[in-house]
Amino acid sequence: MMAQMSPPAGPSSLSQVEDLVNLARQVAICKRSGVCQKRNGANISRSIKLLSPLLEEIRDAHHPLPPSAVEAFHKLHHIMHSTKLLLDECREGSCFCLLMKIAAVSEKFYNLNKSLSATLESLPLELFELSDEIREQVELVCTQVQRAQLYVDPAEECLYMEVVDMLPHVEGEETPDLSDLQKLFTTLDLNSNADCEREMRKLEDELAIDSDNSEITSLIGLVRYGKCVLYGVGQMEHSENSSQESGNSSVGDAGELSSSGREVSTSPPDEFRCPISLDLMIDPVIVASGQTYDRSSIARWIDAGHLTCPKSGQNLPHMTLTPNYVLRSLISRWCEEHDIPFDKQDKGGKKGGSMEHIATTKAALEATKMTATFLVGKLMTGSPEVKKQAAYELRLLAKCSMDNRMCIADAGAIPLLVTLLESNDSKTQENAVTALLNLSILDRNKTIIVDAGALDPIIEVLRSATSMEARENAAATLFSLSVVDDYKVQIGSKPMAIAALVVLLRDGTPERGKHDAATALINLAVWNANKPNIVAAGAVQILVSLLQDDEAGITDDALKVLALVAGCPQGLEALNMEATAVAVLMRHLSSGSPKGKENAIVVLHALCKSGGDEVLSRVLKVTRANHSLHSLLTGGTPRAKRRAASLLKLLQRWELIGYSATGNVYTSTDVSTMMF
Numbered sequence: 017m018m019a020q021m022s023p024p025a026g027p028s029s030l031s032q033v034e035d036l037v038n039l040a041r042q043v044a045i046c047k048r049s050g051v052c053q054k055r056n057g058a059n060i061s062r063s064i065k066l067l068s069p070l071l072e073e074i075r076d077a078h079h080p081l082p083p084s085a086v087e088a089f090h091k092l093h094h095i096m097h098s099t100k101l102l103l104d105e106c107r108e109g110s111c112f113c114l115l116m117k118i119a120a121v122s123e124k125f126y127n128l129n130k131s132l133s134a135t136l137e138s139l140p141l142e143l144f145e146l147s148d149e150i151r152e153q154v155e156l157v158c159t160q161v162q163r164a165q166l167y168v169d170p171a172e173e174c175l176y177m178e179v180v181d182m183l184p185h186v187e188g189e190e191t192p193d194l195s196d197l198q199k200l201f202t203t204l205d206l207n208s209n210a211d212c213e214r215e216m217r218k219l220e221d222e223l224a225i226d227s228d229n230s231e232i233t234s235l236i237g238l239v240r241y242g243k244c245v246l247y248g249v250g251q252m253e254h255s256e257n258s259s260q261e262s263g264n265s266s267v268g269d270a271g272e273l274s275s276s277g278r279e280v281s282t283s284p285p286d287e288f289r290c291p292i293s294l295d296l297m298i299d300p301v302i303v304a305s306g307q308t309y310d311r312s313s314i315a316r317w318i319d320a321g322h323l324t325c326p327k328s329g330q331n332l333p334h335m336t337l338t339p340n341y342v343l344r345s346l347i348s349r350w351c352e353e354h355d356i357p358f359d360k361q362d363k364g365g366k367k368g369g370s371m372e373h374i375a376t377t378k379a380a381l382e383a384t385k386m387t388a389t390f391l392v393g394k395l396m397t398g399s400p401e402v403k404k405q406a407a408y409e410l411r412l413l414a415k416c417s418m419d420n421r422m423c424i425a426d427a428g429a430i431p432l433l434v435t436l437l438e439s440n441d442s443k444t445q446e447n448a449v450t451a452l453l454n455l456s457i458l459d460r461n462k463t464i465i466v467d468a469g470a471l472d473p474i475i476e477v478l479r480s481a482t483s484m485e486a487r488e489n490a491a492a493t494l495f496s497l498s499v500v501d502d503y504k505v506q507i508g509s510k511p512m513a514i515a516a517l518v519v520l521l522r523d524g525t526p527e528r529g530k531h532d533a534a535t536a537l538i539n540l541a542v543w544n545a546n547k548p549n550i551v552a553a554g555a556v557q558i559l560v561s562l563l564q565d566d567e568a569g570i571t572d573d574a575l576k577v578l579a580l581v582a583g584c585p586q587g588l589e590a591l592n593m594e595a596t597a598v599a600v601l602m603r604h605l606s607s608g609s610p611k612g613k614e615n616a617i618v619v620l621h622a623l624c625k626s627g628g629d630e631v632l633s634r635v636l637k638v639t640r641a642n643h644s645l646h647s648l649l650t651g652g653t654p655r656a657k658r659r660a661a662s663l664l665k666l667l668q669r670w671e672l673i674g675y676s677a678t679g680n681v682y683t684s685t686d687v688s689t690m691m692f
Contacts, residue, residue, distance in 0.1 A: 032089050033075040039096045040068045049106040051204055052114040056125035056167055057103050059160075063132065064096055066157045070150050077145060083387050084412035087420075088139040094286060095131050102128070110218035111204045112235045115176045117342050122168045123306055124287070129164035136161065138412045166306070175203060183234045192238075194245060201242050212243035226345045288347050291327045292317060294418050296351075300344050301337040305330045308340050324499070329535075333653075387413065388420070388427040395432040400441065407436055407447035414454035421458040430455060430464050437473035446486035449477050453489050456496040465493075466503060471510060479516040488529045491520055495536035504539060508546035518553040521562075526569045530562065534573035541580035548586045556581065556590035563600045571608060575615035582622040591623055598623070598634045605644035614656040617648060621659040624666055632667060 044065035048057040081089070102124055106114060114121060136158050141151065178200055182192045206212050216239050223232045284296045290310035299311040305325035309317075317326055318335055325332055391413070394406035410429055413420050424430075429451075436448035452470060455461045478490035494513065497503045507513050514537070521533040537555065540546045559578050562568040581587030591597050604616045623631050648660035 030075070030078070032086070032093070033071060033081075036089060036093055036096065037068065037071045037075055039093065039100070040064050040071060043096055043100050043103070044068065046100055046103045047107055048103055049114075051111050052118070052172060053106045053121055053125065053169070055169060056122060057106055059164070060099055060125060060128055060132070061103065063129075063157050063161055064099060066153055067092075070146070070154050073146060073150055074144055079144065082140055082143055082409065083391075084138065084140050084409050085143065087387075087413060088135050091131070091135045091138075095128060095135060098285065098287065099128055110215060110222055110235075111206075112179065112215065112219065112239065113222050113232070115172060115179055115204075116231065116235070118168060118172050118176050120340070120342050122166060126164065126166040127287070129161045133158065133161040133164070134415065138415045140408075140412060175200065179235075179238070182238060183231070192241070197242050198246055201246060206239070206242070209243060209247040212239050212247065215239050216243075225349050226341065229341070284347075284350065288343075288350060291418075297343070297347060300340040300347070302340050303337060304332045304334050308343060311337060321501075322499070385423045385427070388423045388429065392424075392427040392429045392432065395429065395436075400439075400444070403436060404439075404441060404444040404447060407433060407444060407451055411447050411451040411454060414451055418458055421455050421461060424451075424455060425458070425461045425464055430461065430470075431468045434465070434468045434470045434473060437470070437477055442481065442483045442486065445477055445481055446483045446489070449474060449481075449486050449493060450489045453493040453496060456493055462497050462500055462503070466497060466506070471497075471503075471506060471513075475507075475510055475513045475516060478520065479512055484525060484529060487520055488524060488532050491517055491524075491529070491532040491536050495532065495539055498536060498539035501543070504543040504546065508540050508543060508549060514540065514546065514549045515553045518550070518555045518558060521555065522558045526567055530568060530570045531573060534570050534577055537577050538573065538580065541577060544584070547581050547584040550577070551581055551584070551586040551590050556587065557594060560591075560594045560597050560600055563604065564596065571604065572612045572615070575604065575608070575612050575619070579615040579618040582619045588622060588626050591619065592631065598631065602635070602644060605648070610653050610656070613648060614653045614659075617645070617652070617656050617659040617663065621663045621666075624663055635667070 043061055046061065048054065048061065102121070106121065136154065141154065146154075178196065182197070182200070201207070201212075204215075206215055216236055219232055219236045219239065223229065223236070226232065288296055290297045290300075290313045291307065292309055292313040295310065295313075297308070297310040300308050301311045301314065302308050303314060303325055305328050307325050307327045309326070314326075314337065323332055324330060388410070391406045391410050394402050395410075398406060410424055410433070414424055433448045433451050433455075436444055437452075439445050439448070452465055452474070456465055474490050474493055478487050478494070481487050481490065494507055494517070498507055517533045517536050517540075520529050521537070524530045524533055537550055541550055555577065559574045562570060562574050568574075578587075578591070582591060598620070601616045601620050605613055605620075608616060620635065624635060645660050645664055648656045649664075650657075652660060
């Protein structure tokens, strides 16, 4: 069957794997920085090193590569190349500049881990004959990169603050403390006159890129000052001591990121493209989730009424757009090196840009179109087994990029995938619903999916599929589609949709199913008409139970659903019937995340406001309840502070609280004493 689905392996595919093997070795032996990003650099280098045996085994097998593997290996090559460049930057770049952009560089390592995780998931390992040991090792790497979190070294943060505190002294009347300066320079491996000279040259290179950056000018002044007072003529003792320690000059003439490994191709690196438009970013800005977008693209997204991050799906607590000056400088320099006018760019350099760049982009796009057309042809005319395999290939192809999702939809795949949702083969069903999930990430595809009549088949997969993965991905697809307000209404109007989500909330796996169901319910509950249906399906009882299960792993999602359904009378009535609800909510006020605490206090406030004396009495009887409420006044989110203050006032106005388990009666004076 694979002979029908994949072209024969040619020299290009074999050389691609060979290139990956060599690149993985280069990353593994790449010397890492001894000052900045040590942990992040070590972690991603170790993950790539562990992939070497997999790549070597695939290379040595000389087997044909399916299209999805070719696509995944292309992505993997880019990730490894970007990793090597970033490691080079951390080792060879200005240590002061790296400190000043510690958050941005840490985010780059985090994004590389996320990209590596997505690429490894898209790699069709089951199509290769691999040893058990190799499979286990790849699974280990997948687990590691999936669990990777954004990590900013606390020690480096302290160094960053020290530099920030010293900078005002550079041009002021007060000089930096000599012992503090010596400690800082020693930590940054600036142990001699020559070290400081090299650091200043690197800073001057950075200033050449961004001539208006006054911060870099101040850093040059700080290094020049430290060089003079610590290692200059006036401090001969310091100079002699440090010259004994500074025999290492291996840095040599190493350059910064853009000159340490310049790409031959003029196609812009992925990190320079806006995740929304996929065009070269002209005015990159950072949103509240930490992701970077081109200002015009994210502004259109926000103006359309979206309150979430397009890439991560996170709710955005605010809509502030922070300029990413560092990335803009790198993009500007890349454009200059490739003779592409940066300031006159329009849509990725199509006006006045390099024709070679445009041709390269078109070639990649055409290759994706041809792959999509080939696979859609198999969906139309192939046998059931061929259709299953084609759906699987489309599932993987749609996972990689917005370009791929657009090409697959344009090739006419969506209606054919919808028909496969009704297949009696569980794997075919799973592949089809997962492909639709991946395709739905592109906004315009959401309309095509719904117009193709996909809602009822997706809900049926969610309700009755034998594959748990298919059910979970069906829930995730409903979540993705319900970002559109009209589809919230349509999905909520389907009798079985909400009920099936609540069942998955109860029966789904902690890793995926419960979370997918909860996030879909969150989106649907935003529409008021859906709230009573969510309550009627039994969601409240299940959510309260999940909040008592530390292994469930969806605490914040569960609290968010409860906060939404507490906005309707049916939700409050159901919460009042749960004897443990108040105690559970109070516990999460003490130990939950800031967002979890906010939603817990929202639910408690709604209960106390509508529930009368009995609920107020239960609130006061919970151990440490009042301390938790009071702590929110100073340490909670703005919304949590408002709800906590309102609830405390409500309790204070309550003249007769009721009887405790021992028969004690509390008055409003007692309440005030207990709270303050």
